Amino acid sequence: MRKLSILxxxxxxxxNPASLGSFLDSFHEVEGPKILVHGGGxxxxxxxxxxxxxxxxxxxxxxxxxxxxxxxxxxxGGLVNRNIVAALQHxxxxxxxxxxxxxxxxxxxxxxxxxxxxxxxxxxxxxxADAICRLLxxxxxxxxxxxxxxxxTLLNTNADSIAAELAAALADRYEVSLRYCxxxxxxxxxxxxxxxxxxxxxxxxxxxxxxxxxxxxxKIDNAFASLGRGVRExxxxxxxxxxxxxxxxxxxx
Amino acid sequence: MRKLSILxxxxxxxxNPASLGSFLDSFHEVEGPKILVHGGGxxxxxxxxxxxxxxxxxxxxxxxxxxxxxxxxxxxGGLVNRNIVAALQHxxxxxxxxxxxxxxxxxxxxxxxxxxxxxxxxxxxxxxADAICRLLxxxxxxxxxxxxxxxxTLLNTNADSIAAELAAALADRYEVSLRYCxxxxxxxxxxxxxxxxxxxxxxxxxxxxxxxxxxxxxKIDNAFASLGRGVRExxxxxxxxxxxxxxxxxxxx
Numbered sequence: 001m002r003k004l005s006i007l008x009x010x011x012x013x014x015x016n017p018a019s020l021g022s023f024l025d026s027f028h029e030v031e032g033p034k035i036l037v038h039g040g041g042x043x044x045x046x047x048x049x050x051x052x053x054x055x056x057x058x059x060x061x062x063x064x065x066x067x068x069x070x071x072x073x074x075x076x077g078g079l080v081n082r083n084i085v086a087a088l089q090h091x092x093x094x095x096x097x098x099x100x101x102x103x104x105x106x107x108x109x110x111x112x113x114x115x116x117x118x119x120x121x122x123x124x125x126x127x128x129a130d131a132i133c134r135l136l137x138x139x140x141x142x143x144x145x146x147x148x149x150x151x152x153t154l155l156n157t158n159a160d161s162i163a164a165e166l167a168a169a170l171a172d173r174y175e176v177s178l179r180y181c182x183x184x185x186x187x188x189x190x191x192x193x194x195x196x197x198x199x200x201x202x203x204x205x206x207x208x209x210x211x212x213x214x215x216x217x218x219k220i221d222n223a224f225a226s227l228g229r230g231v232r233e234x235x236x237x238x239x240x241x242x243x244x245x246x247x248x249x250x251x252x253x
Numbered sequence: 254m255r256k257l258s259i260l261x262x263x264x265x266x267x268x269n270p271a272s273l274g275s276f277l278d279s280f281h282e283v284e285g286p287k288i289l290v291h292g293g294g295x296x297x298x299x300x301x302x303x304x305x306x307x308x309x310x311x312x313x314x315x316x317x318x319x320x321x322x323x324x325x326x327x328x329x330g331g332l333v334n335r336n337i338v339a340a341l342q343h344x345x346x347x348x349x350x351x352x353x354x355x356x357x358x359x360x361x362x363x364x365x366x367x368x369x370x371x372x373x374x375x376x377x378x379x380x381x382a383d384a385i386c387r388l389l390x391x392x393x394x395x396x397x398x399x400x401x402x403x404x405x406t407l408l409n410t411n412a413d414s415i416a417a418e419l420a421a422a423l424a425d426r427y428e429v430s431l432r433y434c435x436x437x438x439x440x441x442x443x444x445x446x447x448x449x450x451x452x453x454x455x456x457x458x459x460x461x462x463x464x465x466x467x468x469x470x471x472k473i474d475n476a477f478a479s480l481g482r483g484v485r486e487x488x489x490x491x492x493x494x495x496x497x498x499x500x501x502x503x504x505x506x
Binding site: 047050051070073074075077078079081082083085086089090094095096097098099101102103104134138140147149151152153154 | 300303304323326327328330331332334335336338339342343347348349350351352354355356357387391393400402404405406407
């Protein structure tokens, strides 16, 4: 089976021109078909601030009312996505920016309100793997903004989840490597030492000793869920070159 | 040769949800391959106002400094484009939103500053007809934001010009009908009566009698230039159904 690299890059890298530039240089070096998924939450918070729209976060998730959704579409789907596409084309990468509505790539449902009404927030239900494969096979590099589509409206959606859903949906057509790239070296233990590999057993031990906590838990949960759905390997860290032995790895083997 | 409809829809229609909805209903009814190009200047001006960015226009053209370019990318490339794509997908149209950088579709050069420095404003130099044809032939409906690409950065570009350049670039592969859709009935004479057809000769007479003036002149000039470059017919008006006998027409025949 052919290899496919799916890279998710976080807001702190994306929103600093120097770190974004060096990330995109490395991304362009990745061989074979590839997909980029980006965040951009800081851009959204900054624009909310300039427009006087209150930013409401619960457990790291953005409460998305109508005005905040518009900001998310303008920043994630507009400024961040379009500028990344331009920067990749500048490097000779045939990039195409996508929201979940384009080609109906990422169908979602609006999250049902239980205790917390998250507003216009989507949970992914279906990935249009045919459309994405057609792009990949014609040499196009899709660049996804963290916006899904419920058939009527765009919905704000966690970029880690979009990357995981894309990886799982494409795992029966490609040997998928999923990489979560962010500003830290990787998953660190409570002494700040990089953990090089995590298995389901070692993960349980790390969680019970509180060595891993906070926002890292959903990220690693996502990683194991992807492995359970056929994704070949998941990396969490700063580097993105596949052969780099210093990349920490999360796998089920 | 197969027919292709290229429709440009102006800001006043786009920025009113009711008029946009009825326009998109009609657009969805247009048979065969088609392309939509949209404006969005009012959204940009409104966002500039909310952000305290001064709006500078010279002869109906927007002076685009760095901050204004970002607003253009957020509104044209973000809010307006992504919402139109979502609304078309909702109608069952397989839409894909594009800036000039996506698939390197629309290459431009930054307008050289003579008397007036327009800033980040692009003049189209090359359309990637191969990429656009591939989309059309696979049943995709491209939706273009008025943003071109100079190889490094996105540039603010007049939507009428983008529509005209797309039409000319595709005229040797399709029988292209180009339609400028806006809120008025069409080209009106000085008594406000709709002009049903304009030829090069009648256009000269209309201009010399000042029956046609202002922003309509570049639009009609664009129309005749397109006809000179192989486009089959150009319509300017409110309606967009090809067979509608009430559509005013600008053609060279």
